[in-house]
Amino acid sequence: MLTTNPFDDDKLREECGVFGIYDAETASAVVALGLHALQHRGQEAAGITSWDGQHFHTHRAMGHVAGNFDRDDVIRGLPGRVAVGHVRYSTTGETALRNVQPLFAELSSGGFAVAHNGNISNAMKLRRELVRRGSIFQSTSDTEVIIHLVATSTYRTLLDKFIDALKQVEGAYSLICLTPEGMLACRDPLGIRPLVMGKLGDATIFASETVALDVIGAEFIREVEPGEIVIVTDSGVRSIQPFGSINPRPCIFEHVYFSRPDSIVDGTSVYDVRKAIGAQLAIEAPVEADLVIPVPDSGVPAAIGYAQQSGIPFELGIIRSHYVGRTFIQPGDQVRHLGVKLKHNANRALIGGKRVVLIDDSIVRGTTSLKIVQMMRDAGAAEVHMRIASPPTRHSCFYGVDTPERTKLLAAKLDVPGMSDYIHADSLAFVSIEGLYKALGHDRRAEVRPQHCDACFTGDYPTTLTDQDELAPTDQLSLLAERVV
Structure with a gap:
């Protein structure tokens, strides 16, 4: 499937x-x-x-x-x-x-x-x-x-x-x-x-x-x-x-991705927070470009914030079909690759010859970002820059999120320039952890301890991890052994 x-x-x-x-x-x-x-x-x-x-x-x-x-x-x-x-x-x-x-x-x-x-x-x-x-x-x-x-x-x-x-x-x-x-x-x-x-x-x-x-x-x-x-x-x-x-x-990731944008979390509109994260990202990681394009659907509010702060026009450069079933039987690699385009397709008439800034909420393994960047290049984009509305995800979550093993997290293996090379982007930047807190109305540097669980970004786990600690030595060895090639 x-x-x-x-x-x-x-x-x-x-x-x-x-x-x-x-x-x-x-x-x-x-x-x-x-x-x-x-x-x-x-x-x-x-x-x-x-x-x-x-x-x-x-x-x-x-x-x-x-x-x-x-x-x-x-x-x-x-x-x-x-x-x-x-x-x-x-x-x-x-x-x-x-x-x-x-x-x-x-x-x-x-x-x-x-x-x-x-x-x-x-x-x-x-x-x-x-x-x-x-x-x-x-x-x-x-x-x-x-x-x-x-x-x-x-x-x-x-x-x-x-x-x-x-x-x-x-x-x-x-x-x-x-x-x-x-x-x-x-x-x-x-x-x-x-x-x-x-x-x-x-x-x-x-x-x-x-x-x-x-x-x-x-x-x-x-x-x-x-x-x-x-x-x-x-x-x-x-x-x-x-x-x-x-x-x-x-959990700080409720604001970044998990919750629906029309929900209120911790007394704050999720939609407003995501726009604020995008604006902060534009301040921290500006780039000369012609279009700001969200990765649908989760990247849309942050892309609006980035576009408003930067003055670069917001456009729907990736069109999503909402009428495709969740899965289908694929008999071979050729059909598999065609299936990738069933739900998302580049808006070629808009993208051709343009310098684009792609806005997404996170990078996990990096396989998605690689596909998106290539999609933009295939559509004729002159430059493809990627901006991420969260810090690099370097650590696994053990609090009810299906995070890959740390060995499979791209940010656990590569620095930001290395990640940019891996996804073949002209540039890549993430919002800082301080910038993420600022978008939420907090000054992380001034706080005695973080107001949120941000362990997936910082490794600062707020509880003991009894089961995981029993496996930790093996995990560390496997992390050292595996590298992106």
Whole structure:
């Protein structure tokens, strides 16, 4: 199979998306709509679990929300006024139906369903300990560790068991859990992964992004605070902070790429931030050119900002077709290469003889940038300059993002001039880490510690990485052994 979106194949993959609603007519239908708005966060699989007051009902499927949850028979099979849903792109665990969330188990307290956005960075160690104590795992997902920790906790109440479980895990998590007693929503103490709260009439809603609230006409109430657990029952909504005070470190890449541009993250418009990053990039890395061209679609806001700051005209020099299926059968290399152009094609009449500045959000392996630069040259561009609206991605993420091994990150192996040579650009520049923070309204040099998790750029991981540390010596050797040729 060939993915016909070659530009998106070389991106850091969005983690996952979660959506939950409490006390709404046909709750599962509302969840399905919310998941549609979060589809960009996970396109591999989707699932919904509902509670009708007596029984839990679950439907999980590989593929997109559309086609799986736009059928009346599916929604009718998910009755109740409470439901939770999940869209998945796997960062841990195999691509299989058994790993599709929400995960569900019958505990001593009753049914327990969980939808998780993030990654438990000590899941392998915890899993080994649980298996030795007799736990039997049904999936390879790190999320199932949370269920077993809750199930084996010696505390009396379900809430205390849940807190006990979370105090044993490290890493990043935004969770929505469904139980017979009510709904639990929480965020890790550093707030690495996002989670917001809204209202639709009498219903309480939780979602990964505000855009999911917009789509269903819900009111945004607030973000779930880092380390906060929100408990929703028929008696009302209450909140606790069982983890103490910790300086938050929300993921900075939500602003760069992961979140939809029409979402609000950390109280700031994602679209406005991306335009500000583009403007900062124009200040830091100016170039004489005729056109500013975004790499669709994620590069568009930054390209607008770059064009406005530089005075160079913004043009759509790469045209994207939105009517091509996600994959198709390719019988040979000739058809494979033709397929690359099905979704994106150069606007030849515009580009011929022009000096162009390409704006993209990131460079991961470099294979995408190489294709784009060549596409511009084939269309007759006189010069091709590339500007990236994030710093070089030199480190892997272990908090719920499917980052390649560090050995496969182009910026981990080459400096910027070497990367420019590799993608065959006339010049290449990235926004500085200080410039990225400036676009977010922060002065990174003046801060005691960063306001965000920026580990993929700096290597400054805000938590311990128990599982990864066990593999670190091998990774370092392989990094030294591999070079771009």
